[in-house]
Amino acid sequence: MRIGIDLGGTKTEIIALGEQGEELFRHRQATPRDYWQTIELIASLVDLTEKETGQRGTVGMGIPGSISPYTGVVKNANSTWLNGKPFDKDLSQRLNREVRLANDANCLAVSEAVDGAAAGAQTVFAVIIGTGCGSGVALNGHAHIGGNGTAGEWGHNPLPWMDEDELRYRTEVPCYCGKQGCIETFISGTGFATDYQRLSGNALRGHEIMRLVDEQDAVAELAISRYELRLAKSLAHVVNILDPDVIVLGGGMSNVERLYQTVPVLLRNWVFGGECETPIRKALHGDSSGVRGAAWLWPQGE
Numbered sequence: 690m691r692i693g694i695d696l697g698g699t700k701t702e703i704i705a706l707g708e709q710g711e712e713l714f715r716h717r718q719a720t721p722r723d724y725w726q727t728i729e730l731i732a733s734l735v736d737l738t739e740k741e742t743g744q745r746g747t748v749g750m751g752i753p754g755s756i757s758p759y760t761g762v763v764k765n766a767n768s769t770w771l772n773g774k775p776f777d778k779d780l781s782q783r784l785n786r787e788v789r790l791a792n793d794a795n796c797l798a799v800s801e802a803v804d805g806a807a808a809g810a811q812t813v814f815a816v817i818i819g820t821g822c823g824s825g826v827a828l829n830g831h832a833h834i835g836g837n838g839t840a841g842e843w844g845h846n847p848l849p850w851m852d853e854d855e856l857r858y859r860t861e862v863p864c865y866c867g868k869q870g871c872i873e874t875f876i877s878g879t880g881f882a883t884d885y886q887r888l889s890g891n892a893l894r895g896h897e898i899m900r901l902v903d904e905q906d907a908v909a910e911l912a913i914s915r916y917e918l919r920l921a922k923s924l925a926h927v928v929n930i931l932d933p934d935v936i937v938l939g940g941g942m943s944n945v946e947r948l949y950q951t952v953p954v955l956l957r958n959w960v961f962g963g964e965c966e967t968p969i970r971k972a973l974h975g976d977s978s979g980v981r982g983a984a985w986l987w988p989q990g991e
C-alpha cells in the first residue's frame with residue numbers, strides 16, 4: 690500500500706492507494722500552523738489510515754516548498770513554519786520509516802505521468818496555475834528534483850519576449866521572490882486578474898472574467914488573449930530547453946477550456962524552428978493529483 694500526503698496551507702489530505710492505484714482510503718484535516726503539531730497531525734493521519742485499511746504503507750509527501758540538498762532543511766515553503774526545518778528527517782523518525790518528500794508541483798507531474806493525463810509519457814512538465822504558479826518535472830514517472838532542488842521553478846524566470854507594455858508592468862508588480870517580471874506575475878490566476886483590472890479598471894476574479902468572455906465582452910476577451918500569448922511564450926522556453934512529451938496544467942486556470950485549443954497553436958510561433966506538436970492537457974486527477982503524486986513517490990516496480 691502507498692500512502693500519500695498533501696500538506697496544504699489550510700488543509701492536509703491523506704490518501705492510501707492499492708497496487709494498481711485504486712483508492713483505499715482518504716481523509717482531510719485542517720493544517721496546524723506549527724511545526725511539531727504538523728508532525729503530530731501527520732503521524733495521527735498515517736495511524737488512522739493504517740488502522741482503517743489494516744495495512745502498512747510507504748509514505749510520500751508533497752509540500753509547497755522543497756528540501757535544500759545542501760542544508761537538508763525546507764526552503765521556499767509558503768507554509769513558513771516548515772522553513773529551515775529538517776522536515777523529512779523528523780517525519781521519518783516519528784513514523785519509523787523512510788519518508789519521501791517532494792514539491793507539490795512535482796507531485797502533480799508524477800501523478801499525471803503515472804496514471805493521469807500524461808500516462809506513460811517519459812518527460813512531463815506540469816504547471817499548477819492558481820494564486821501563484823508552481824511547476825515540476827517527472828522523468829519516467831519519477832520526480833526530477835535537480836541538484837539544487839530547483840528544477841521546474843520556471844515561474845521565477847522572466848516573461849520572455851516582453852513587449853513595451855510588459856516591460857512597464859514588470860516594475861508595477863514586483864514578484865514576492867524579489868525580482869521583477871517573473872512569469873508567475875503574468876500567468877498566475879492573480880496575474881490574469883491584475884491584467885484585466887489594468888484594461889478595465891475592475892477588480893474581478895478569474896472565473897468572473899471568463900463569464901464575461903462567454904458573454905463576448907471585448908475587454909475580457911482582450912485580457913484572455915493576452916494571457917494566452919504570455920502562457921505560450923513562457924511555455925516555448927520550456928519546450929526549447931526540456932521539450933517534454935506532454936505539458937499538463939493544474940490549478941484554477943487549468944479549468945479555462947479554450948487554453949487547450951489556443952495555446953498549442955500560439956506555441957509554434959515561439960518555439961525555435963516553428964515545429965511544435967507538444968500536447969497541452971488538463972490534469973486528469975484535478976485537485977487529487979498532489980496527494981496521488983505524493984503516494985507515487987514510491988513508484989511501481991521499485
Ligand SMILES: [Zn+2]
Pocket residue numbers: 844845864865866867868871873
Ligand atoms: Zn519571482
